[in-house]
Amino acid sequence: MGRPSVPILSKQRIRDTALEIIDRDGLSGLSMRKLAVALGVQAASLYSHVATKEELLHAVANDLAEQVDVSGFAGDDWRAALATWARSYRAVLAAHPNFVPFLAYGPSRREASLRMADAVHGGLVRAGWPPRYATMIGASTKYLVVGAAISSFSRGFEDDVRVYWDRYPNLSQAHKLRQYADEIDRDSFELALSTFLDGLVELHAAVAVSAAGAP
Structure with missing residues (x-):
């Protein structure tokens, strides 16, 4: 059989090419038409794989979230888990700084991003952090990471x-x-990061004592 006249598309290839365009031209530089040209297809061909540009951006965000290491939150050392998560998160975002603004406003309904948030929150609560503190620690870590990744x-x-x-x-x-x-x-x-974590260690001791003594 001869080679197909139209390049074979896959959702992964579409996402990878979209990210390449964003890395090169920024978020505003991505359009479905430009993406189709890069893939060697007609723009209409893309819509059988992805409904909108917004949906595509969320799918790319999911791919990036899958690369972030939250495995430490399954263990007992919450400080080490936070450090690993923050460093891993920064490395992923720093590799794609043009995409960071899209990620800055929370996980939305993105499956991988919600799994990451769930792992972080659950690990912190199991370590004795009250839920409100766990939420603030997750947010504070993200502020630190995003700020470090978006600019130099x-x-x-x-x-x-x-x-x-x-x-x-x-x-x-x-x-x-x-x-x-x-x-x-x-x-x-x-x-x-180290100053932030050292401060949290002291805060954890105070919060844990307070929580233990609360009715």
Whole structure:
């Protein structure tokens, strides 16, 4: 049999190609027409696999959520579980920063995202955190991760030292930051994460005592 004249489509291929376009052109740069061209098909062919662009974006978000490691929440060490989740989550999002704004508003009805949220919340509650605290910890961790993934502080500086002469004497070395951006971004995230987790350890002890003594 000869090769098919129209490329064979699959939902996974559609999602992967959509993410490639978003990585390159941003969320606003994705259209069903552009996606069809990239896949070598007519736009109408896509709609037998995905009903709308919004549905497609949620499907891509599910794929990314599946890559995040929440396995630690099945164990007893909630601090280690949070650390693993946060680092894994940041790594996934940092690989696709253009997609982060779509993920910033919560899991919606996305199956994989809800499973992730359920694992985190359940693990924290089993570790003794009251449900309200478990919810806030999950949200706070996400704020930290999303903020770290969506932009680079160090890359925001100019590498021309003349920009900082005279007017900004305390930034006299800022022109060097860009060349160390990956290292600074990683270490800054680790500093924020470790400080956050250390504070939670103290809070957990206080909340656990209070909860144990409550009627």
